Amino acid sequence: MRRNKKDLPILQDLLIVDAGAEGMAVGRHDMLVVFVPFAVPGDIVDVKLTKKKKTYAEGKIIKINKLSPLRTQPPCSHFGLCGGCRWQNMRYDIQLAFKQKLVNDSLQRLGGFDFPEPKPIIGSKDIFHYRNKVEFTFSNRKWLIHPADHVEEKEMNGLGFHLPGMFDRILDVDTCYLFESPANEMRNRLRDFCQEQDFTFYNPRTHLGFLRNFIIRLASTGDLMLIMIFGYDSPDDIDKTMQFLKQTFPQISSLQYVINTKKNDTITDLECIVYSGLPYITEKMNDLVFRVGPLSFFQTNSAQALILYQTAFDMARLVGDELVYDLYTGTGTIANFIAHKAAHVIGIEYVEAAVADAKINSEINGIRNTSFYAGDMAKILTTEFILENGRPDVVITDPPRAGMHASVVSQIEEARPGKIVYISCNPATQARDIALLEQTYKVTAVQPVDMFPHTQHVENIVLLELK
């Protein structure tokens, strides 16, 4: 018989002992592992369970009996509701210590291979306002912080972030501390304008509504891109909105929009229409410049991205005569970053627009020893491709959170590069992939890097060398 949530017990005086995956804090009660959001190791709390299985449970804090000395005051008024910064109430040095532990535990538990002790994690210089990209969602199903008996339809319109675990609920955000200042003002003024115009906010259940999302990207050069995503084509209203943005925020250097009539929010398969300005923004890194289009991936913490790339470059110990494969190259940032110390670099990436940017990025930086290919990695990186393009001496791979497809891992193993530099934003899938290479490669260095302060996310670079 399934137990009703209400029947689940309250655990009193639960000592929080860990912080881990999904940003949850962890306590132990007899044999039960209890996951508690927004608690900090060292806290002693009363927890109302919301889910209970044989070996683990989830719960919410209902009373804090003792505050951990590892706590700090979170500046954000949305902390505790918004899922973005689960660790904002934990001191930054402690966040780093838990990320270090997360990397170590993932490699140990999920990989099961030998590896040297990870080097101390490289922390982020900026721990607030470090993101260069943010996506907000319009919704007519705003989360009501103080539910009332009667709410006007218009009051249910919100513009902000999805609440964790609720695809259809939006937390209307006032100030977010992760982005540079124009993002907050832009969001708030755009929301007010759209409310005045009586535009409809999207309903994620019925898939009706005019306003869906908007994305802001700010480059270190000061270039600013804004992309509006509309739920259907309504030329007059689109023009009104875009005019408002253009006039209110003259600092926007690339103003674009997309019409998305699909049920999902992905826009990588849709056309971005330039309303005014350039179709891209320009990022700068050392003495290189990078054009970044609206559909292209670029690391969201620009300052740390430089450190990440420099660390990966140092690990590769290139001497200048190597053929390097840069897998999951995005806009070719790593390929172009390392090209000066390689004979040739081949970048492979799924998003065609990113590959087009990657080629332009080589061109505008005067780099002539790179080639880029667009397509799904598992389909492009074949034995024939390697025969045609040459066996790589070094592979740098930077896949998305899901890690690499098993066939990509075996293809790399078959190519037998002397070194593999594996950059990952998910140590769990990284450990899984490395375990597949265990027969042929040994792990010789592990370097975690923090790109996302206040979140549980950690980037990790592993160097593998042929046994």
Ligand SMILES: C[S@@+](CC[C@H](N)C(=O)[O-])C[C@H]1O[C@@H](n2cnc3c(N)ncnc32)[C@H](O)[C@@H]1O
């Ligand atoms: C973590 S990003 C790394 C980008 C790049 N290395 C950088 O630092 O800017 C992962 C990249 O993999 C691409 N990608 C995801 N799945 C892919 C696939 N199956 N085949 C090829 N590329 C893929 C994404 O579009 C994205 O650009």
